Amino acid sequence: MKISYDFHIHSALSPCSDDTMTPCNIAAAASLNGLNAIAVTDHNAIANCKAAAEVCEALGIAFLYGIEVQTSEDIHVVALFDSYQSLEAFFNTLTFPPLKNRAEIFGRQLIYDSDDRIVGEEERMLLASCDEGIYDICARIIDMGGKAIPAHIDREANGILAILGEIPPDLPFSALEFSPYAPKELLDRYSGFKRLINSDAHRPQDLMTGENTIEALSAEARDIWLSI
Ligand SMILES: [Zn+2]
Ligand SMILES: [Zn+2]
Numbered sequence: 001m002k003i004s005y006d007f008h009i010h011s012a013l014s015p016c017s018d019d020t021m022t023p024c025n026i027a028a029a030a031s032l033n034g035l036n037a038i039a040v041t042d043h044n045a046i047a048n049c050k051a052a053a054e055v056c057e058a059l060g061i062a063f064l065y066g067i068e069v070q071t072s073e074d075i076h077v078v079a080l081f082d083s084y085q086s087l088e089a090f091f092n093t094l095t096f097p098p099l100k101n102r103a104e105i106f107g108r109q110l111i112y113d114s115d116d117r118i119v120g121e122e123e124r125m126l127l128a129s130c131d132e133g134i135y136d137i138c139a140r141i142i143d144m145g146g147k148a149i150p151a152h153i154d155r156e157a158n159g160i161l162a163i164l165g166e167i168p169p170d171l172p173f174s175a176l177e178f179s180p181y182a183p184k185e186l187l188d189r190y191s192g193f194k195r196l197i198n199s200d201a202h203r204p205q206d207l208m209t210g211e212n213t214i215e216a217l218s219a220e221a222r223d224i225w226l227s228i
Contacts, residue, residue, distance in 0.1 A: 003036045003037050003062075004034060005036065005038065005208070005212065006030065006039075006199050006201070006207050007041070007080060007198050008066075008151060008196075008200045009041060009198075009201045010040070010042055010043070010200070010201065011026060011112070012048070012112065013042045013047055013111060014043045014107075014202070015101060015106040016043070017202040017203075018202055018203045018204070019110060020204055021201075021202065023048060023054070025116070027052065027056045027059050029205070031061060033207055034210040035208065035210055038056065038061060038062075038063060038064070039065065039078075041066035043070065043127055044070060044128070045091075045109070045122060045126050046087055047122060048111060048112055049066070050084055051113050051114040064080045064224065064225055066079060066080045070129045070158065071132065071137050072129050073163055074158055076152065077138065077141075078149045079149075080146060080147045080149065080228060081225075082145075082226075090141060094131075095131045097131070099128050101123060102125075108121060109121055109122035109123075148171070148172060148173055148174060149173060151198075152178070153178060154178050154179055154181070154186050173193070174194065176195060176196070179199075180197055194228065196228070
């Protein structure tokens, strides 16, 4: 069956994201847009995934557990897991430089519960590269049962093509992610890969609107995750 999706969405935990990107607002926007499945993928952090999953479950939206890791080369990689436990186990292996966020400059890093109440604020600066390179990060995503997807490969900023010049054939990517504005010529060049078009939304109005679909055996999160 066809599944409309958006597997790259930032919550208010990401400093660059709008503070209105709460679990309920993200799930409501996904529902209004007719999406069957989403993932919340904050920069180097996972603290809003559980709350967003709860709200999505209540609205009948399949939820994949994700994170957008910034590697030591400044490349953005989306990692998707089929359970919070797997995502958390992977997240706990990551190490970051000891930098503190300056909310007045970069924005707040808000943690919400599933009723959209603020329950905490992350102090670590999330817009920083982790300590490891893309080969180590991708190998561990796979080892720990996840899917590794280079993010927005058509974009200059933090895209793998802009930084490495190519998609190294020995990296175990499940799919390539393009932004909604990727040129057709680039899509065609990588037609041999599975393709995901995600929003990278930082505001509720920027979520995908259902025009892109993938095939999955069912609308269950596990089947959708398996189809990537
Ligand atoms: Zn990114
Ligand atoms: Zn992003």
